Amino acid sequence: MNCKIKMKNIWLFLFVLVVAACGSTTGINLGPYYTYGPTKNDFRVCHGYSCQFQTPVHVSDKEWNRLLAPLKRSFKTAEAERTALVKVLANIEKLAGKKSGTDVDLAEARGKREDDFQMDCIDETANMSLYFRFIEEAGLLKLNKFERPVHRGYLVDGRWPHNAVTVRDLKSNELYVIDAFYKDNGKAPYIIPFDEWVDGWRP
16 A cells, blocks of 8 residues: 555656646756867867767857858847847858768758767757857847757657757847757758747747
């Protein structure tokens, strides 16, 4: 009898954990991916699914000046700044892809699973978060602010787990998801309102 009660309590505890998790949209912890002290000139690109591989990349100051050019002007709206932002992110990914071999990465990880240079949403989120940090350090964003990654889907809710990065519109306070998983390497990521994305948005 005591055993049955204990098992019932265990299942109840697990159920509470699952419900609590499903109520959270907090994304992955990025700490484990950046233990090496990355800089804009020397960092590592995650790939091979869930950052199984990290390839070192060097980007010169001259290359960074070119990459950041679309953001080096004033924008009338936060939306216009976000449009320029995703263009910069795409250009960084394209250059990093050529230097790391991940330029073969296809949208939605459509490559073969054994292809070490394909990326899943965790790879994309880790890399984009790093690129965000470098852009933020440059002080070029005036109308938007980077926020922590977000998550949706827990299998038990019938949806596949998915992660992405976000920015917040400083005027409207609205959160937007920038999702690179659904684009080939070097293509501008999608920008989606958070509520729409977390409800299951797909292109």
